Amino acid sequence: MTSSPDGDTSQTTAETTTVGASASPVPVRRMRRAERREQILDAATRAFARAGYAATGLDDIAAEAELTRAMLYRHFDSKADLYRAVLDRACLRLADATGADDFDEHAIPALLRAAAADPDGFRLLFRYAAREPDFRDLIDSITAASREVAHRNLARRIPAGPWLDWAADLIPAFTLDAVIAWLDAGQPDPGPAADRIAAAVHGVMAAAHPHP
Amino acid sequence: MTSSPDGDTSQTTAETTTVGASASPVPVRRMRRAERREQILDAATRAFARAGYAATGLDDIAAEAELTRAMLYRHFDSKADLYRAVLDRACLRLADATGADDFDEHAIPALLRAAAADPDGFRLLFRYAAREPDFRDLIDSITAASREVAHRNLARRIPAGPWLDWAADLIPAFTLDAVIAWLDAGQPDPGPAADRIAAAVHGVMAAAHPHP
DNA sequence: CTACTTATAGACTCTCGCGTATACAAGAGA
DNA sequence: TCTCTTGTATACGCGAGAGTCTATAAGTAG
Structure with a gap:
């Protein structure tokens, strides 16, 4: 505001550009x-x-x-x-x-690869978009599918009811948390990371059913 | 501007209220x-x-x-x-x-009690406020303390490094996820809920360290 | 009864940020 | 060289929502 192009307001034809002409040879990437x-x-x-x-x-x-x-x-x-x-x-x-996997053994390595390939996109999807009512629908298909798969897998060991629903909600959420925490920790050793996360998921699953 | 209070400005005493008088006997709670x-x-x-x-x-x-x-x-x-x-x-x-507990045995029951006592506040804190840059500072003391406690507890079994940091980040986040999922599932059986969550946390901890 | 407090209703201003429009410069290809 | 595309710079319209103000009503305490 201090260096406003003042004075000859009526004849601003080429005057305004003279300032930028001498300033910098910015390449202006096209x-x-x-x-x-x-x-x-x-x-x-x-x-x-x-x-x-x-x-x-x-x-x-x-x-x-x-x-x-x-x-x-x-x-x-x-x-x-x-x-x-x-x-x-x-x-x-x-x-x-x-690759539209069904939560089999190599689902977690794939998830880690995806997160590492696009960390910002991954975080955006699951830390923000999932909470925004106007845009949640875009990823609802993904989250719904995850919950569905988890539900089906868990149904073999957990009787239908609120606890099955709870576990089916929790396990996908936990997996995403684990991946994001892995991103935040600097993406150490993708291979072992997948093993640890898989083991952790297994541990949660074991705790989720009443268990003899 | 069109309906400016003009004309009979001095005598708008009881005219406006006659409408509401016959409308509803709203108690106007004070x-x-x-x-x-x-x-x-x-x-x-x-x-x-x-x-x-x-x-x-x-x-x-x-x-x-x-x-x-x-x-x-x-x-x-x-x-x-x-x-x-x-x-x-x-x-x-x-x-x-x-009650400012140190993540001992009865920390999870206490967390469940707190969440059940104020579900909206609980969800607001950890689903939204934790992601809002302008207000994150209000709960940062809580999350930092949780991470600190988890870090200290895990340090006995996990060598210092990115994996310890990862686990110390993940376990509090997972615990909160589990509690919120429990709220979403309708808060079934608080007692068993604490047991399951504690077992799940234990499972995650077991998976987090290299393990013989 | 009087005075105070709690409440309503709605109009008003102001700022911020989305979205639009215009004028001009300059690289790329015909 | 001429033209199309990509780019800058800037100003302005406009709506939404925060925050303010005034007038009025009605419970409640002294």
């Missing part, structure tokens, strides 16, 4: 549409993963992407549209990496 | 300050627990409390002030109910 779009999605994922949808402004995202807010609207219709795109891509990557 | 304040905190806890701070408007809270928005300002300076009061009270209740 990208083609698809490339830029992906870069925006990357930046938006990072920005949203810090504080969720409501607490993240378009200015934050633009700054993260090192772009103008106007550019965001050349690629996405609205903030909600951008967020959905971010979430969709994260879901897609997750599905690709895990 | 409370004394402290009482009303608690009731507002109850309502705000419920409202915030549905969608978190940002997504909850003062109108939502006023509606939940069956009050006018103006009344909220007679008891709290701002929305943030109200939220802090809600969180503070929930923290206080939690501390009272658990």
